[in-house]
Amino acid sequence: MLDLLPEREKKPRRSGVTMVMDKGLGLRQAEDLAETAAHLIDFLKLGFGTSYVSNKTVEKVKIYHQHQMKVFVGGTLLEAFLVRDQLDDYLRYIDALGCDTVEVSDGSIRLPHEEKCNLIDRLKKDYTVLSEVGAKDCHVTMDNEQWSDAMQQELSAGSSFVIAEARESGTAGIYGSEGEADEDLIQCIRKGVSADKIIWEAPLKQQQVWFIKQFGANVNLGNIAPSEIAALETLRMGLRGDTFFDFLPEKLKKYKL
Amino acid sequence: MLDLLPEREKKPRRSGVTMVMDKGLGLRQAEDLAETAAHLIDFLKLGFGTSYVSNKTVEKVKIYHQHQMKVFVGGTLLEAFLVRDQLDDYLRYIDALGCDTVEVSDGSIRLPHEEKCNLIDRLKKDYTVLSEVGAKDCHVTMDNEQWSDAMQQELSAGSSFVIAEARESGTAGIYGSEGEADEDLIQCIRKGVSADKIIWEAPLKQQQVWFIKQFGANVNLGNIAPSEIAALETLRMGLRGDTFFDFLPEKLKKYKL
Amino acid sequence: MLDLLPEREKKPRRSGVTMVMDKGLGLRQAEDLAETAAHLIDFLKLGFGTSYVSNKTVEKVKIYHQHQMKVFVGGTLLEAFLVRDQLDDYLRYIDALGCDTVEVSDGSIRLPHEEKCNLIDRLKKDYTVLSEVGAKDCHVTMDNEQWSDAMQQELSAGSSFVIAEARESGTAGIYGSEGEADEDLIQCIRKGVSADKIIWEAPLKQQQVWFIKQFGANVNLGNIAPSEIAALETLRMGLRGDTFFDFLPEKLKKYKL
Numbered sequence: 001m002l003d004l005l006p007e008r009e010k011k012p013r014r015s016g017v018t019m020v021m022d023k024g025l026g027l028r029q030a031e032d033l034a035e036t037a038a039h040l041i042d043f044l045k046l047g048f049g050t051s052y053v054s055n056k057t058v059e060k061v062k063i064y065h066q067h068q069m070k071v072f073v074g075g076t077l078l079e080a081f082l083v084r085d086q087l088d089d090y091l092r093y094i095d096a097l098g099c100d101t102v103e104v105s106d107g108s109i110r111l112p113h114e115e116k117c118n119l120i121d122r123l124k125k126d127y128t129v130l131s132e133v134g135a136k137d138c139h140v141t142m143d144n145e146q147w148s149d150a151m152q153q154e155l156s157a158g159s160s161f162v163i164a165e166a167r168e169s170g171t172a173g174i175y176g177s178e179g180e181a182d183e184d185l186i187q188c189i190r191k192g193v194s195a196d197k198i199i200w201e202a203p204l205k206q207q208q209v210w211f212i213k214q215f216g217a218n219v220n221l222g223n224i225a226p227s228e229i230a231a232l233e234t235l236r237m238g239l240r241g242d243t244f245f246d247f248l249p250e251k252l253k254k255y256k257l
Numbered sequence: 258m259l260d261l262l263p264e265r266e267k268k269p270r271r272s273g274v275t276m277v278m279d280k281g282l283g284l285r286q287a288e289d290l291a292e293t294a295a296h297l298i299d300f301l302k303l304g305f306g307t308s309y310v311s312n313k314t315v316e317k318v319k320i321y322h323q324h325q326m327k328v329f330v331g332g333t334l335l336e337a338f339l340v341r342d343q344l345d346d347y348l349r350y351i352d353a354l355g356c357d358t359v360e361v362s363d364g365s366i367r368l369p370h371e372e373k374c375n376l377i378d379r380l381k382k383d384y385t386v387l388s389e390v391g392a393k394d395c396h397v398t399m400d401n402e403q404w405s406d407a408m409q410q411e412l413s414a415g416s417s418f419v420i421a422e423a424r425e426s427g428t429a430g431i432y433g434s435e436g437e438a439d440e441d442l443i444q445c446i447r448k449g450v451s452a453d454k455i456i457w458e459a460p461l462k463q464q465q466v467w468f469i470k471q472f473g474a475n476v477n478l479g480n481i482a483p484s485e486i487a488a489l490e491t492l493r494m495g496l497r498g499d500t501f502f503d504f505l506p507e508k509l510k511k512y513k514l
Numbered sequence: 515m516l517d518l519l520p521e522r523e524k525k526p527r528r529s530g531v532t533m534v535m536d537k538g539l540g541l542r543q544a545e546d547l548a549e550t551a552a553h554l555i556d557f558l559k560l561g562f563g564t565s566y567v568s569n570k571t572v573e574k575v576k577i578y579h580q581h582q583m584k585v586f587v588g589g590t591l592l593e594a595f596l597v598r599d600q601l602d603d604y605l606r607y608i609d610a611l612g613c614d615t616v617e618v619s620d621g622s623i624r625l626p627h628e629e630k631c632n633l634i635d636r637l638k639k640d641y642t643v644l645s646e647v648g649a650k651d652c653h654v655t656m657d658n659e660q661w662s663d664a665m666q667q668e669l670s671a672g673s674s675f676v677i678a679e680a681r682e683s684g685t686a687g688i689y690g691s692e693g694e695a696d697e698d699l700i701q702c703i704r705k706g707v708s709a710d711k712i713i714w715e716a717p718l719k720q721q722q723v724w725f726i727k728q729f730g731a732n733v734n735l736g737n738i739a740p741s742e743i744a745a746l747e748t749l750r751m752g753l754r755g756d757t758f759f760d761f762l763p764e765k766l767k768k769y770k771l
Contacts, residue, residue, distance in 0.1 A: 001350065002309065003341050024744030026546020032283020036311045049753025050744040052516065054550045080753055083762070083769045084517050093515065108758040109769040136755035140771045167755070169719075205426075230281030230307040239306025239337055241393035241424070244365040248340065255340045255366040257397045258607065259566065260598050289540020293568045462683075487538030487564040496563025496594055498650035498681070501622040505597065512597045512623040514654045 005237050006217035006247045011042060011068055015196045016218030016236070017161070019043035020226055021074075021168060021203070022060075023050045029226070030063045037229045038067035043101070043130070043199075043222070047168065048074040051097065061098050073097070075105025075132050083109055087119075104154075105132035107165055113150060117157035124158030130199070131157075134165025134173035144185045148192030155197055163222055164189065166201030170223075179204050181211075196220070208235055209242045217247060262494050263474035263504045268299060268325055272453045273475030273493070274418070276300035277483055278331075278425060278460070279317075280307045286483070287320045294486045295324035300358070300387070300456075300479070304425065305331040308354065318355050330354070332362025332389050340366055344376075361411075362389035364422055370407060374414035381415030387456070388414075391422025391430035401442045405449030412454055420479055421446065423458030427480075436461050438468075453477070465492055466499045474504060519751050520731035520761045525556060525582055529710045530732030530750070531675070533557035534740055535588075535682060535717070536574075537564045543740070544577045551743045552581035557615070557644070557713075557736070561682065562588040565611065575612050587611070589619025589646050597623055601633075618668075619646035621679055627664060631671035638672030644713070645671075648679025648687035658699045662706030669711055677736055678703065680715030684737075693718050695725075710734070722749055723756045731761060 008016050020041050025033065033041075044064045051057045051073045064071045073094060081090035094102065104120050116131070123129050131154040133147055142150070151162040164186075165173030174182050174189075189198065195215065201223040202208045211219045217236040224232050234240040238247040245256055265273050277298050282290065290298075301321045308314045308330045321328045330351060338347035351359065361377050373388070380386050388411040390404055399407070408419040421443075422430030431439050431446075446455065452472065458480040459465045468476045474493040481489055491497040495504040502513055522530050534555050539547065547555075558578045565571045565587045578585045587608060595604035608616060618634050630645070637643050645668040647661055656664070665676040678700075679687030688696050688703075703712065709729065715737040716722045725733045731750040738746050748754040752761040759770055 001346055002337060003343065024550060024741065026543070026550045028285045028542045028546050029283070032285050036281060036283045036313050039312070040310070047745070048755070049748040049751065052753060053554065053747040053751060054744045055553070056550050076755055076758070077753060080516060080758070083766050086515075086517065089515055108755045108771070110771055111769075135771055137771055227281065230311045231304070233310040234306040237306065237310060239309060239334060241305070241333055241365045244333070244337070252340050255368075257365070257367055257392055257394055258603055259594060260600065285542045286540070289542050293538060293540045293570050296569070297567070484538065487568045488561070490567040491563040494563065494567060496566060496591060498562070498590055498622045501590070501594070509597050512625075514622070514624055514649055514651055 004248060008218065008236065011039065013042065015220065017042040017199060017220040018224055018229070018232065019045060019163075019199055019222035020229060021045045021047045021223045022226055023047035023168070024054055025060065025226060027056055027059055027063065030060045033226050033229070034063055034067040034069070038069065040229055040233050041069050044069040044071045045103070045223075046071065046073045048076040049080065050074070052077060058097055065098065070101045070128060071099050072101040072103050072130065073099065075103040076108055078102065078104060079106065079109045082111070099127075101128040101130065103130045103132060103163070104159070107132060107134060107136040113153065117153055120154055120157040120159050129159045130161050130163055131159040132163040132165055136165065136167055136172055138172050138177065144188035147185060148189050151189065151193045151198070155193070161197055161199050161220070162193065163199045164201060166203060166207070166223060168203055168223060170202070170204040170207055174200065175207065179207060181207065205231070208232055212236060212243055213246055261505060265475065265493065268296065270299065272477065274299040274456060274477040275481060275486070275489065276302060276420075276456055276479035277486060278302045278304045278480045279483055280304035280425070281311055282317070282483060284313055284316055284320065287317045290483050290486070291320055291324040291326070295326065297486055297490050298326050301326040301328045302360070302480070303328065303330045305333040306337065307331070309334060315354055322355065327358045327385060328356050329358040329360050329387065330356065332360040333365055335359065335361060336363065336366045339368070356384075358385040358387065360387045360389060360420070361416070364389060364391060364393040370410065374410055377411055377414040377416050386416045387418050387420055388416040389420040389422055393422065393424055393429055395429045395434065401445035404442060405446050408446065408450045408455070412450070418454055418456050418477070419450065420456045421458060423460060423464070423480060425460055425480060427459070427461040427464055431457065432464065436464060438464065462488070465489055469493060469500055470503060518762060522732065522750065525553065527556065529734065531556040531713060531734040532738055532743065532746065533559060533677075533713055533736035534743060535559045535561045535737045536740055537561035537682070538568055539574065539740060541570055541573055541577065544574045547740050547743070548577055548581040548583070552583065554743055554747050555583050558583040558585045559617070559737075560585065560587045562590040563594065564588070566591060572611055579612065584615045584642060585613050586615040586617050586644065587613065589617040590622055592616065592618060593620065593623045596625070615642040615644065617644045617646060617677070618673070621646060621648065621650040627667065631667055634668055634671040634673050643673045644675050644677055645673040646677040646679055650679065650681055650686055652686050652691065658702035661699060662703050665703060665707045665712070669707070675711055675713050675734070676707065677713045678715060680717060680721070680737060682717055682737060684716070684718040684721055688714065689721065693721060695721065719745070722746055726750060726757055727760055
């Protein structure tokens with residue numbers, strides 16, 4: 001009814017994907033999120049090990065599945081199983097939750113990249129695989145080319161999307177310690193990797209605005225807080241001050257302040 | 258039962274008004290808010306364009322109405338309709354939501370002040386009108402007298418209250434980039450405009466404390482997060498550390514640290 | 515199923531205690547919290563005066579009690595009754611709420627320490643008593659020995675636990691203005707007071723991480739936001755990046771980044 005809005009694909013979509021991080025919602029909160037915003041959410045991450053320490057996780061996953069979200073547990077939990085040599089237990093765990101999607105990451109542990117790719121290759125037969133690149137520890141750095149190469153290799157190995165690390169705080173991986181975008185790194189990744197295959201973690205509003213201004217309404221974004229999902233969509237649609245004029249035709253720019 | 262508390266009017270009240278910003282609550286969260294805090298909430302803003310991108314908005318407005326809150330959609334959404342020359346569509350939209358209150362703002366767009374006042378005058382016949390003064394872009398500045406004059410003119414045109422802009426972040430309009438109050442501006446506004454007619458946006462606790470200390474328990478405040486509504490009331494009542502002694506008689510100041 | 519996790523006692527527990535601060539949750543949010551995380555929550559504080567200004571508090575306390583949490587109202591509310599010479603009204607108030615636990619604090623008022631200890635002694639006959647040490651005003655300071663002595667005396671007087679003040683913001687009491695731990699003070703307290711008897715307020719994640727790294731998975735922590743309770747448990751268990759290797763045996767450190 002409102003004209004001149006950016007086009008957005010409907011689910012299941014290939015671009016303009018949004019991944020939410022749930023770090024312990026209850027069932028009523030999950031119902032609320034699903035009822036009001038399921039059309040806006042493609043992936044639902046149960047952050048780090050929160051699924052493991054909370055009750056009612058199975059029931060919650062069911063709610064999300066009923067609303068066509070793909071649900072996965074945070075990569076850190078897989079890493080916890082991996083260092084204990086308990087991969088099979090991990091798979092039994094996520095099967096019991098009913099998850100058909102996995103995140104393969106090495107943000108907290110040293111994992112030779114070939115092993116990571118082999119794991120992606122093995123898991124892709126039974127699951128949708130997302131893999132994440134970038135360390136949670138800001139003292140561990142890769143050069144820009146390494147980021148881009150790793151992502152390409154993981155997509156080749158079988159990841160459906162590669163995720164660019166930012167943590168929940170938005171102060172690691174592709175961001176500096178104040179949450180500011182590492183522009184060189186991000187441009188380097190964009191040169192090497194197909195845009196539709198990257199999910200940029202962007203928990204802070206300033207980061208969401210930056211990516212939408214840079215790459216458009218349909219950039220893939222992740223680690224969005226459940227309470228910010230409608231607000232993010234308004235940024236994508238130009239229905240909030242920050243991106244109000246970004247998607248309007250030239251002739252309407254006369255209204256610009 | 259607790260003696261010596263500041264007096265607060267009951268709804269519908271003319272002073273001590275609180276306006277909450279909901280940027281995407283679900284129905285259960287809205288029920289929770291209404292059940293526990295309806296007596297504390299006069300106006301309920303569905304922030305910027307969030308009403309437009311979320312499901313279940315009609316049902317949510319009903320819940321708020323059942324609890325005697327006046328509900329309106331954020332002024333940014335009106336601005337989005339205005340620049341597209343779709344005012345009639347906007348009115349159909351809010352009528353379909355069941356809203357009897359509108360916010361007229363020009364925080365993101367250039368709107369000649371006479372046109373803004375004409376719009377207020379037109380809308381006041383069918384709606385309670387709130388109008389907002391101040392730009393969302395901190396590079397756009399008005400001098401203090403302009404703020405005060407604009408508010409007086411909008412009240413004359415038919416606004417029930419004028420809202421002083423701060424954004425959701427509390428770092429624009431009447432605040433500096435660290436969220437600190439622009440005291441000269443605020444005093445200038447207070448000189449020109451009747452205190453009961455101004456709603457000060459004050460999303461940050463430090464701002465709420467500042468206004469309550471400055472103008473008393475019954476200052477009108479806006480852009481309060483739903484999760485902070487009870488906490489704000491304790492600040493108004495002197496039931497939190499920050500304002501504990503502000504409303505106590507002199508003889509009890511002996512307990513002061 | 516995941517091996518090599520730190521051991522955690524079950525409720526009712528003597529160490530590894532967690533105290534949550536609720537500053538206005540509704541009944542559905544309270545049910546959500548209880549259903550998903552009751553096993554992780556020992557004490558539930560209704561922050562400062564929020565219980566007094568909200569509706570449905572009696573019903574909410576019932577929900578928490580059904581899930582074996584000990585519920586108390588914030589010490590600031592007791593202080594508000596105390597300065598008005600209304601202690602009996604306070605006790606009637608918490609009895610009407612159904613609370614069997616009280617917090618005795620002097621964070622906002624001047625209360626001779628002997629009087630505080632006498633009050634603890636009086637209340638311990640009918641209630642579980644928690645007492646808090648530390649001022650909410652960062653300009654009011656005690657030297658480190660005074661903190662430690664006060665805590666020991668309050669435990670002797672009858673407190674079940676002593677709480678080290680931090681406010682909701684985490685920027686007072688045992689922390690500096692940036693939320694950083696006052697290490698000298700904390701070590702001094704630890705020397706004088708039995709570890710299991712102290713609840714450290716630690717609302718910020720950096721503070722939770724600091725205490726867990728310093729004193730282990732089973733340090734007692736308080737003023738945890740309801741939305742952070744599962745996340746805190748992952749920090750205690752080494753299931754989040756920040757403490758991933760803290761509880762793993764030496765031989766697994768080869769995986770360290």
